[in-house]
Amino acid sequence: MQQEIILILILTTISCALTGSFLVLRKMSMITDAISHTVLLGIIIAYFVTRDLNSPLLFILATLFGLITVWLVELIVKTKRVKEDASIGIIFPLFFSLSIILITKYAHHVHIDKDVVLLGQLVLTPLSRVTLFGYSFPVALVSSTLITIINVIFIIIFYKELKITSFDKEYSKLIGISNTLISFLLMSLVSSTAVMSFDIVGAILVISLMIVPASSAYLITKKLVMMIVLTLLxxxxxSLIGYAIAYYFDISVTGVISVVNGIIFIVVMLLNAESSVIYKYGLKKFKKKKFEQQLILIHIYNHEKDFEELGVETINLHLNWPRKKLEKHILDLTKNEMLYKNNTMYHLTTKGKKYITKVLNK
Amino acid sequence: MLELFKQYNFLLVLVGVTVFSASAGAIGVISVLRRQSLIGDAISHATLPGIVIVFMLLQTKNSFLFLVGAIIAGIFAYLLILLINNNTKIDLDTTLAITLTFFFGLGMMLLSISSKSKNAAQAGIQEYIFGSAATINQMDVIMIVITSIIVLCVYLFLYKEIKIFIFDELQAILSGFEPKIMHIIILISSLIVISVGIQSVGVILVSAMLIGPGVSALQWSKKFHVVVILSAIFGAISGFTGVLLSSYVDKLPTGSTVVFIMSIITVVSILISRLKFKKEK
Structure with missing residues (x-):
């Protein structure tokens, strides 16, 4: 049973992360926030019609609601009366509040539970089973395998189109690739993946799985293939680390995996040279030190043998620096054999002279 | 109908939700105009771990300390947003999704840790996710009223600054006040409003009360002061009717009803303004 849960988790993770990487590239991340919440309305309405939580109509209608969400958001943006961020912020509460009203009012004590919406029920997935080819599988395992296969096939077939439309819409138009069609296909995929995963891991983890690993990968690489590989990694x-921690301490799997994904992102951000605050801070300090030491050397070079300018007691007045700061640099420079002290005056060594003429480009 | 108004608890909920909705509408206009409305969504999700940590430390429900916890968590979330936004090539949308899932995940994780201790007040804290207006007490209403006074003061004393800040940040710098300070003032006041609203509307939907009224108001007027006032009115209307409706109809969740009415007002406003816009053409 444990293996089944882990397998379902991995498959769900892969299918979410795969579609998510294109959303990150297209800068459409918050649409997943909307979709992962609004599909609930589709599930509820389908449930009212069929009275069966395992009916395929649930899946179809929920996917449709995801697409309707995207369509409505775009429609509202097209009126030019509302900006895109606000448009997402209107449609998602509209559907989600309606869902909560319907659940509380009509579906009380039924299987649809408000908490499941957020948390999913990964641990319970092996309980509902289906028999295929004489073997018994969990329903969630079958559905997550299917959706992963569909995702992989889609990305392999439309790899070129996805790549071009994600990076350069103008160019895709020129060579006759319809961005609208690719967008529609991608959104259908995102929506159906969200619906499948929603039940298993809950709305919040769906967003986390789709967006966070892809963002971590996006920080490191500029190549799409590499990005997809890293995203999956x-x-x-x-998911595995998160699941292990959650299992060991017996706490919320969904919560822990979201946190672990976030931590991975933050660690990547801090370690990656391009985006690292630590690195930037260190670089700034290093550059400042180098510049100040060069200034000292240039000063000595320019005033060679001038007792007033270079005297051990007076040099700090001429540079107009605090004594302490200067002494630290001088000590460092002496260690590097750039200058030496003689007759209470500072002099450049041959190495120092060579270095400074190079800096001054003489 | 009048019977209901005589009930003290009902009045508390009615006043609390209505006043909250009005102040959320008023302060929300700023982020809508600055095209940062989804920041409110991310930050309101992010308040959950703050509330849970306070609960874990105290083991009782204390609205005021919950508010403090929520605000601190919200500030941390905002700092993370800034950190990502200023140092990476990742766009704001993605940054928000990352922050939202990280903090909300943390909240859920902590919640599952604290639920092991089987405290009777545990149920109370779960209400913060979906909201439960019925639990509003006198203390909560007082805090909501104080919050709305803060929002009112921000608008009264900083009206001109806010206006310049929204429409022309460069002009703001030129006229000699730091946009950074404005950022902080508006962030803190939005955070306080979000935090007092969570109890009635819930973490997930509270941001709708900041976005919806502002968007609706913008459909009716182009003057800033009119938009702010209209936005507060739209907020108040949805709060008021939402509470009324949910107390008449059986098993209607108050928070979601308020948000639903707000969303309907917004959609209708957009439709009407779109029709008017077409006619003018």
Missing amino acids: FAVSG
């Missing part, structure tokens, strides 16, 4: 290891 981050996503699967995040």
Whole structure:
């Protein structure tokens, strides 16, 4: 049973992360926030019609609601009366509040539970089973395998189109690739993946799995293939680590995996040279030190043998620096054999002279 | 109908939700105009771990300390947003999704840790996710009123600054006040409003009360002061009717009803303004 849960988790992770990487590239991350919440309305309405939580109509209608969400958001943006961020912020509460009203009012004590919406029920997935080819599988395992296969096939077939439309919309138009069509296909995929995963891991982890690993990968690489590989690596290891921790301490799997994904992102951000605050701070300090030491050397070079300018007691007045700061640099420079003290005056060594003429480009 | 108004608890909920909705509408206009409305969504999700940590430390429900916890968590979330936004090539949208899931995940994780201790007040804290207006007490209403006074003061004393800040940040710098300070003032006041609203509307939907009224008001007027006032009115209307409706109809969740009414007002406003816009053409 444990293996089944882990397998379902990994497959869900892979399918979410795969579609998510294109959303990150297209800068459409918050649409997943909307979709992962609004599909609930589709599930509820389908449930009212069929009275069966395992009916395929649930899946179809929920996917449709995800697409309707995207369509409505775009429609509202097109009126030019509302900006995109606000447009997402209107449609998602509209559907989600309606869902909560319907659940509380009509579906009380039924299987649809408000908490499941957020947390999913990964641990319970092996309980509902289906028999295929004489073997018994959990329903969630079958559905997550299917959605992963569909995702992989889609990305392999439309790899070129996805790449071009994600990076350069103008160019895609020129060579006759319809961005609208690719967008529609991608959104259908995102929506169906969200619906499948929603039940298993809950709305919040769906967003986390789709967006966070892809963002971590996006920080490191500029190549799409590499980005997808890294995304999968981050996503699967995040889920496994998260699951292990949650299992060991017996706490919320969904919560822990979201946190682990976030931590991986933050660590990557801090370690990666391009985006690291630590690195930037260190670089700034290093550059400042180098510049100040060069200034001292240039000063000595320019005033060679001038007792007033270079005297051990007076040099700090001429540079107009605090004594302490200067002494620290001089000590460092002496260690590096750039200058030496003689007759209470500072002099450049041959190495120092060579270095400074190079700096001054003489 | 009048019977209901005589009930003290009902009045508390009615006043609390209505006043909260009005102040949320008023302060929300700023982020809508600055195209940062989803920051409110991310930050309101992010308040959950703050509330849970306070609960874990105290083991009782204390609205005021919950508010403090929520605000501190919100500030941390905002700092993370700034850190990512200023140091990486990742766009704001993605930054918000990362922050939202990280903090909300943390909240859920802590919640599952604290639920092991089987405290009777445990149920109370779960209400913060979806909101439960019925639990509003006198203390909560007082805090909501204080919050709305703060929002009112911000608008009264900083009206001109806010206006310049929204529409022309460069002009703001030129006229000699730091946009950074404005950022902080508006962030803190939005955070306080979000935090007092969470109890009635819930973490997930509270941001709708900041976005919806502002968007609706913008459909009716182009003057800033009119938009702010209209936005507060739209907020108040949805709060008031939401509470009324949910107390008449059986098993209607108050927070979601308020948000639903707000969303309907917004959609209708957009439709009407779109029709008007077409006619003018």
